[in-house]
Amino acid sequence: MNRLIIIGALLLSLQSIFCQADSFGDWIMRIEMGIEEHDKRLGRYEVTILPFLNDQTNERWGTYHFGMNLQRRIINYGKLEVYGGTGIAYEKATFRRPFNHQLFTDEPVMLILLTQDQYRKIKTPLNFLLLIRLSENFYISSDIRLNWLVYRRIGPSKSNSSGFPYSHTTLELDDINLQMGILWRIKNLNFGVTSRIVNYQKIDKIIDMHYITDSSPDQKWEWYNPLRFDFTVGYSW
Secondary structure (H helix, E strand, C coil): CHHHHHHHHHHHHHHHHCCCCCCCCCEEEEEEEEEEECCCCCHHHCCCCHHHHCCCCCCCEEEEEEEEEEEEEEEEECCEEEEEEEEEEEEEECCCEEECHHHHCCCCCCCCCEEECEEEEEEEEEEEEEEEECCCCEEEEEEEEEEEEEEEEEECCCCCCCCCCEEEEEEEEEEEEEEEEEEEEECCEEEEEEEEEEEEEECCCCCCCCCCCCCCCCCCEEECCCCEEEEEEEEEC
16 A cells, blocks of 8 residues: 555656646747857967967956857657757957968968957857756756857958958868756746856867867867856747
8 A cells, every 4th residue: 555655656746747838839049149268278379479469368258159049849748848950150259369371271371470369250050959847937958059160250350461351161060069057938038048068179270279288189179168158038939
């Protein structure tokens, strides 16, 4: 008898956990804005050139993000919902640093050290959003992204020097990351705050300038995760 009572209680508990909740809807569109810490790694230039490059030595934040995503629900199981989709993402890094302008052309170029503080990227993310319902209006969100780089542009902010801007189109996987946060829903609107937890990114040969001193010359990817926060506004239907 006691076993039957225990089993019944467990079944009721499971039912309450995975009961059918009021879902977001079949589609979610989200707009996001984010800010990230500077990547100040300069490797061999850190001692000799950094003091002459900029006055940003003590500046912490300066990589900005903006994006829009459209996602379709693919799983709806009680308090768990999973959405998949794509969108467009814009990134701008403002830390002044040297870069390898030779990689932008097959033509002979002058072997001089150029610097930039406006590095822009446009990406197309393939993303999966997991939502776990905590209460009527609050959710835990987990966002897994595979960001495909389609365009990059480099330029200085204060001058129009010869040769600038440097840009080209491409199609390559640039980074894979995981963001987690809290989402608040009110009717069809939702608002979220997330932080990046994991970031696995392709080493950027345009700006790496030998900063990864503990890696092999053939290394193409790295685990590097400067602090990043995003604020999102979404609409579901």
